[in-house]
Amino acid sequence: MEPRVILGKKAFSFRSFFLQWEWMLVLLFIAVNVMNVNLSEFYWNFGNLRDATMSFLDKAFIVLPMVFVIILGDIDISVGSIVALSSVIMADLYNHGLPMPLAMVVCLAVGTLCGWINGLLIVKFKELSAVIVTLSTMIIYRGVAYILLKDQAAGKFPEWFNFLGWDYIGGIPFILIAFAVFAAAFWYLLHKTTFGRRVYAMGSNLTASRFSGVRTDRIKIVVFTLAGLMSAVTALFLTSRMGSTRPNIAAGYELDVIAMVVLGGISTAGGKGRMIGAILAVFLIGYLRYGLGLVNVSAQTLLIIIGLLLIVAVAIPKLKLGRASARRRA
């Protein structure tokens, strides 16, 4: 995260550099860690921190494409259901005799297909918002998972499948390495390619970008398909960690993911935000949860905290903007 690279050609000024939302996140991150260290003596321990990372990183894979979706000014609330469906289909096929590597490929394919269907519907029916389309596919995808597996669990995966969620390479969790690779790829895609620039352009003004020759429909479909694919990647890691799957797996993931993206400074109005902010937010929320879990804060209280965090994260930039525009008017 070289600041000069992010800032591009603008003149470097310390003031604007340190007034960025990302620095706010870094401060929050430090604050959370200081708080956690004071709350529990077990927090500041390399082994614990490393293993905590493994437990919250599964949903972080969806955060990466969700940044694109929200920069477009859209939203995708079907991701949790895509995780469930692709995981259930993978388990079901494996239990019916398909070799595990093939089942994993099918898992990725199912996720990609689900995402593509979302994108296609949103592009073909422009008068419908992405909210309502993904709301209905959210129910449908999870519905299919329920049809396939009833309310049972499926599992008994081969021994080596545990590798994804539980193993280390040179002392570093495999899931962390995988996340780093994907994060770098998505960061590159968003900030260093024409595709990324077009996504920003579409987020700030869809009509203008279409008239400037951006193939808006195609880009939108690709972005939603990516969200589906990464949901399937999450399904692989999550299923490996849990050792089995059920149709209600990953319920509520959409909220966590959207909360992380929004907390990362990506504006829900579209066109604004950076990948690094979302990645910081992943670790911020992850360590917050882990630390509060150590001192026995209940899952329900965490629910309240995450909900409030989401609201506050969206509200703060709005308040600042409101004041700035009021001053301009005066």
Place this chain on the structure above:
Amino acid sequence: MRERGGHTAVAAVGEALGAAAPNKSLSANIARFREVGLLVFIVLLSVGVQLRNPSFLTWENLNDIAMNTAILSILAVGMMLVIITRGIDLSIGATLALSGMIAALTVKEYPGASPAVALLIGIGIGLVCGALLGLLVAKANILPIIATLGMMNVFRGLTYEASGGKWVSAHQMPADFKAIATGSLLGVNHLIFIAIVIYIAAYYFIAHTRTGRQVYAVGSNPESAEVSGIRSGRILWLVYTIMGGLAGLAGVLWVSKFASAQGDTASGYELSVIAACVLGGVSIAGGSGKISGILLGSVLLGILNNALPMINVSPFWQNWIQGMIILVAVLVNALVKRGIDRNHLMRRRI
């Protein structure tokens, strides 16, 4: 006003093509006769189910359907108002659970309290939740989906906190609290009675009051509503508060009907309510929606929920069926809207 401009060449062709309904495309007709279409579908569905299972069209079962539909249809009124203003409320399941839980805890602590107190407490909590949401949407300008998604978790978490993770079950509730849902007034079950009163009030509100019409104005064009002097912030606030109040009322009715209050009461119920609205022709793009439409939409969903188990459809299919219904309904709505717009274009004098 545009009717007189209809004698263009294009319209003449349209007239020649559509003998039954001159000057109208098929989709425009669907829009006009949506209620009739829904009614026909309901009748066909009922006849079909009745042929498979003769106990469907009995007085007890119909009464059961009406009671089950009552709560859904009450919530649909609030949701329609929210959707008309281009919003959406995903938090009502949680609001319902929270107010139901608090009401149940109250009657558990004070068994002597009158049921009216429980109702008032439920509605009050719902109003507070709704007002809070309205504030976030109207004043802080947060997207409704984000605000309600966040508050959904807050309300749901508070429900668990309030109850300490425990249930309030039937034997802990006094008889007259449970009688809210089981008793009847003038031979009509309380639930149905309350729903009817709310529908009459809602019809009067949206069709015959200034504020009701302003809700539509804000939904169909926020800018021009603002320019014509409507305080759209206030309207938004009002709409979410009404939604919260109705959810609070529904919470008490729900807990009284099922005689149990749990942390996960009505989890995901908001989706059924949204389904009832879009089935009834409430446009997700805002600005349109009819009371008669959502009533029929709720009844159709109520019948489906009741009929599917009766004709041996596995409960695991219900999620899928509901999702498909929402999707197909919004897609048909969109196509219908396109047809109407095309029709208007055709009839324009050039």
